[in-house]
Amino acid sequence: MRTIMLAAAASLALAAAPDRAAAQTMLAAVKAKGYVQCGVNTGLAGFSQPDSRGQWKGIDVDLCRAVAAAVFGDASKVRFTPLTAQQRFTALQSGEVDVLSRNTTWTATRDSSLGLNFAGVIYYDGQGFMVPRKLGVKSAKQLNGATVCVQPGTTTELNLADYFRANGMTFKPVVIEKLEEVLNAYFAGRCDVYTTDVSGLVAVRASRAPNPADHVILPEVISKEPLGPVVRHGDDQWFDIVKWTLFALLEAEELGLSSKTIEQNASSANPSIQRFVGATGDIGKMLGLDNRWAFNVVRLVGNYGEIFDANLKPLGFDRGINNLWTNGGLMYAPPIR
């Protein structure tokens, strides 16, 4: 019985992927199957989350759609695989997904020993602190002796301990596994401070606080969490495609091209725009794509600013370090030429 099932399973898998010869490039394989398989978070507001109608929304999701737009000229040719934190790297390594766009922090270990390539940074995050305004705390340096609500098992807890030790301060941790309960503990006043990534703090303050103005996020950011899309080692062309799709989103914003204006601006005399939309040069061909790849990305998905405003701004995020370098942020795309 089990052999039959395994045989059936194997034949199903082969039937599902008839053209995955080992020698084929990722791009050819993706084109042959007709869609980009994208690994996303099972539910993280603003990054990837199904809405009430079951549609995936978020900046990580939009990156997947942008890759589909670059490859196919059709942002809907993408399928999403919701992945848990434990599964994500296996899913990418085993080829279950073509791109992993799941708020994944870029670290040296992951980039090297896990056999992965980070294609850039779509959101610069970092761990921060939120305190009730009535405590009058202005800086994390004033938190000596504070009670801190934190979720266990992640680097969050370690960063917290490191930060307090490095600054010669003590704290009393209140460690609670479930997000729901740790938030209840903080809002009920069981602890003075809640710590997690700043993106999480912003979302919680906007959605859960009875009055968002009663809580302040302290200016100190105690860890670097650059989040970005990931591909696996072994196919540099696919790596380039994902990397330059991300850069195209940034470049479009810098050039002032948005989903609404790019069709009118396509005939602009600006040589950078000419190259971007594929009117001159062969950038698309060099990547193995259509020369209008970047044009399609912006036309169908928008530029980085639009994506940010659609997904993160409503949750109370401000651009901060995720602004373009021309506006004092860290978002910088190498020239597309």
Add this chain to the structure above:
Amino acid sequence: MRGVTVLAWLRANLFSSWPNALLTVATLWLLWRALPPFVDWAFLDAIWVAPDSKACRAAAGEGACWAFVAEKHRFILFGTYPYEEHWRPAAACAILVALWVASGLRRLWSWWLAPMWAAGLAAVGVLMWGGVLGLPFVENQRWGGLILTLLLTTFGLAIAFPVAILLALGRRSGMPVIQGLCVGFIELVRGVPLISLLFMASVMLPLFLPERVTIDKLLRAQIAMILFAAAYLAEVVRGGLQAIPRGQYEAADALGLSYWKKTLLVVLPQALRISIPPLVNTFIGFFKDTSLVLIIGLFDLLSTIKVSLTEPAWTGFGVEAYLFAALVYLVFCLAMSRYSQNLERELARAEAGRRT
């Protein structure tokens, strides 16, 4: 007269002794303290419909926010299945439930249950995948919600049950190789928690496969669940087999029946009948165990509820959400356990009829 009977009933059932009387009073006091606030919260002060979560937030803590369930019920029941096509998983759910009910009615028990299941499952497959008859194709990564829970349970049990019977027979077989294999399999699978089997299937297995050969995530989870259910059901069936008096085996041998005839005609019908209560117990447990797939990112009923709570506008209504989940699980589990009680009674009656 009637008042006297009520008093007598009260005395006999609730106040028969001092400890009982104390327990009754304590229980009544607890109910009196707990029920009215609950009714207030769940019904009287509850918000049933609201355009967004603001009304619910304004009423923070006073009343339940059933508007959450109203807003999210489509996602909870059908997951990321395309919104316009939700009638398809709904119809598939109805077919699955109908199949279960039909297989449960004793007067429908006959050979044509088998083709009925085949046709029913084919219809479910066509509905869910589509791609034919003008139905747009929907890949199974988008399946979610109640239908996923029902599918995992149905296929899990339907495939695991025959496997379990073979395993149980194998474990009691005289052939050492077969017995060894069956014992080894059963003990190995029972020796690890379901969650580790699921992890194995979702995280380890893909690494053993050749590059770019992937087995669908749902299928991997389903196979893990089948293996798990088979091992547990096998032990239940073995219990039934052991309860059959030796005389039955000997009588069948004396009639000159072959091993398979003896097993199919004499032993199994009796063994399965006595195993009904523990079988249903395992079925109910398995139905609830399917919710563990949330740790491997499959959107079953419980995961869709969890995910719908992550939308910032609707976070914080966990109590309402999980009460809704409890209600759905309760309906299915209660139906299963009531049914098994009825079946036991009917079979006992039939048995008694045969004996007299």
